Amino acid sequence: MAGAVAATGVVALTAALSVALVTAGSAHVVSQRVAAAADSAALAAADAASxxxxxxxxERASQIGQALGVEISQCQLDELVATVTVVTTFAGLPAEASARAGPPR
Incomplete structure (x- = not known):
């Protein structure tokens, strides 16, 4: 009987650890996806500005963001340099990234 209780505890602990690791891995994937979307949107805006x-x-940044499943929360131009911030949600929490693109200074 004690062995069954211990085995059940080990299985429950393993399941909880697996769920935590999958959630952390998924959050990392979302953060990389949001960063890539911010980069792409900033590049599109800088290309249009130039x-x-x-x-x-x-508008170009917004089109790219929409195609990549994120929302543009901020888009600023400083001459030919575009700074774009995008946001999406993961597990009910906001995931945000910013990127800047333009010619070298």
């Missing part, structure tokens, strides 16, 4: 792509810079 004339390398058509459209308005922040």
């Amino acid at each position: 004339g390398a792509a058509t459209g308005l810079p922040c």
Whole structure:
């Protein structure tokens, strides 16, 4: 009987640890996805600002963000340099990333 209780405890502990590790891994994947979306949106905005792509810079960033499943929370232009902040949610919590793109100074 004591062995069954110990085995049940080990299985429960292993299951809890597995859930925690999967959640942490998923959070890392989401953070990388949000960072990549911010980079892509900033590049699109900078390209539009420089004339390398058509459209308005922040509208281009918004289109890219929408295609990547994030929302643009901020888009700023300083001459040809675009700074974009994107946000999404993971497990009910906000995940946010910012990126800047433009010509070298």
